Amino acid sequence: MTLWKPDPTFYPSPRDAAEAPPEKLAYVAAFDRSARRPDALAVLDTDPGSPSYGTVVGWTDLPYTGDELHHFGWNACSSALCPYAPHPHVERRYLIVPGLRSSRIYVYDTKDRVSPELVKVIEAEELGKRAGYSRPHTVHCGPEGLYVSALGGYGDDGPGGIAILDHNSFEVLGRWEVDRGPQYLAYDFWWHINHDVLVTSEWGTPSMVENGVVGELLLGRKYGHKIHFWDLRKRKHIQEVDLGDQHQMTLELRPAHDPTKTYGFVGVVTNVEDLSASVWVWHKDGSRWTAEKVITIPAEPASPDDLPDVLKPFGAVPPLVTDIDLSVDDQRLYVSCWGTGELKQYDVSDPFKPVEIGSVRLGGIVRREAHPAAPDERLAGGPQMVEVSRDGRRVYVTNSLYGAWDDQFYPDGVGAWMAKVDAESFTLDERFFPHGDDFRGLRPHQTRLQGGDASSDSYCYP
Numbered sequence: 001m002t003l004w005k006p007d008p009t010f011y012p013s014p015r016d017a018a019e020a021p022p023e024k025l026a027y028v029a030a031f032d033r034s035a036r037r038p039d040a041l042a043v044l045d046t047d048p049g050s051p052s053y054g055t056v057v058g059w060t061d062l063p064y065t066g067d068e069l070h071h072f073g074w075n076a077c078s079s080a081l082c083p084y085a086p087h088p089h090v091e092r093r094y095l096i097v098p099g100l101r102s103s104r105i106y107v108y109d110t111k112d113r114v115s116p117e118l119v120k121v122i123e124a125e126e127l128g129k130r131a132g133y134s135r136p137h138t139v140h141c142g143p144e145g146l147y148v149s150a151l152g153g154y155g156d157d158g159p160g161g162i163a164i165l166d167h168n169s170f171e172v173l174g175r176w177e178v179d180r181g182p183q184y185l186a187y188d189f190w191w192h193i194n195h196d197v198l199v200t201s202e203w204g205t206p207s208m209v210e211n212g213v214v215g216e217l218l219l220g221r222k223y224g225h226k227i228h229f230w231d232l233r234k235r236k237h238i239q240e241v242d243l244g245d246q247h248q249m250t251l252e253l254r255p256a257h258d259p260t261k262t263y264g265f266v267g268v269v270t271n272v273e274d275l276s277a278s279v280w281v282w283h284k285d286g287s288r289w290t291a292e293k294v295i296t297i298p299a300e301p302a303s304p305d306d307l308p309d310v311l312k313p314f315g316a317v318p319p320l321v322t323d324i325d326l327s328v329d330d331q332r333l334y335v336s337c338w339g340t341g342e343l344k345q346y347d348v349s350d351p352f353k354p355v356e357i358g359s360v361r362l363g364g365i366v367r368r369e370a371h372p373a374a375p376d377e378r379l380a381g382g383p384q385m386v387e388v389s390r391d392g393r394r395v396y397v398t399n400s401l402y403g404a405w406d407d408q409f410y411p412d413g414v415g416a417w418m419a420k421v422d423a424e425s426f427t428l429d430e431r432f433f434p435h436g437d438d439f440r441g442l443r444p445h446q447t448r449l450q451g452g453d454a455s456s457d458s459y460c461y462p
Contacts, residue, residue, distance in 0.1 A: 048431070074094070079458040197230070241289055257459060
């Protein structure tokens, strides 16, 4: 008699995940800004004992052009062990890879191979007709199947929202929302899975973002500035929390991994009144949800001669907080300041009183800080997408944000690089610096780690 066992990379609790073996591979989505060549999945060796450590060891080109890979995720994760959503015999095997511009969704098999193999393409028409959405953005594996957020509507600019895909066939099942209430703009989503609460954030519709930051919309405070709370089981909007329309673009959501907790962090790209960036903590106050600012990162003064056209009138470099990541033990928060070229580390053991405990500089609009492995090479871009290993010891960053934004803020070219930071000493690993030709002319964006990472899994046991 065959005994079925859950995937060994599924963990009941965040504690179990942190004690698991370290990753040996990192999967990186890389895109061609010109849309003349296919985007690709690059595979990096992350095993320090390997002779190919820090190099690209696998590569898979997509079958089409013009996708602009952005965020992607696993088909299954630790949420499969939740008692009310049992899918214990699925595997963390497939990468679900959306094309932000093409609206296609690709399914890649990673089992028993280094370079992922394409097994399915979900065309834009299927996503549109079955779910009513376009421009898929973020993927999470969850209780009803695969959740995919989308920025736009099908045939319309909005509203954006969440589509559900089947765990096994990867077919589009339909729209997740039964009652969306006032929600219109979309971006990220995640949940407090044990409390039946889903949280979403806001960026803008496709027409608001696909050609870069629109000054009139930004100064007119038209980009997203709210977070939304939903009943996860009933798929119903229950409350919105407005951070204030000066706080433009509420992007990445990072809830506590401890399933007994009901707080989380959200990053805000910029404050139009002073160009600062911020991080807020949401939490429950009685029966209502609320949010408060706990981190403010000021803009850095700069000569207009050193600034791109979009920033010359301001005489300063905004931090542009475009990603945050929370360690699996909920003790460290990492904040990427893509504009100033800085990755910050905070002690958030008290989530309401973060303490900055580390900082590294790479790139930046003005500074162009070099990596110690190539001290003479001025870097463009900055720490953008950030991913933390399950044990919290390693932090990976890539430098490209989004094609149109890259071109606005780094008009002389954003380049291509990836770096690794030791979380304890908060110093850069000089042996890990794939860059330039290593990415074959493509721009690296998001990273996923073999066996899961700090932003891939939900846990149902403390």
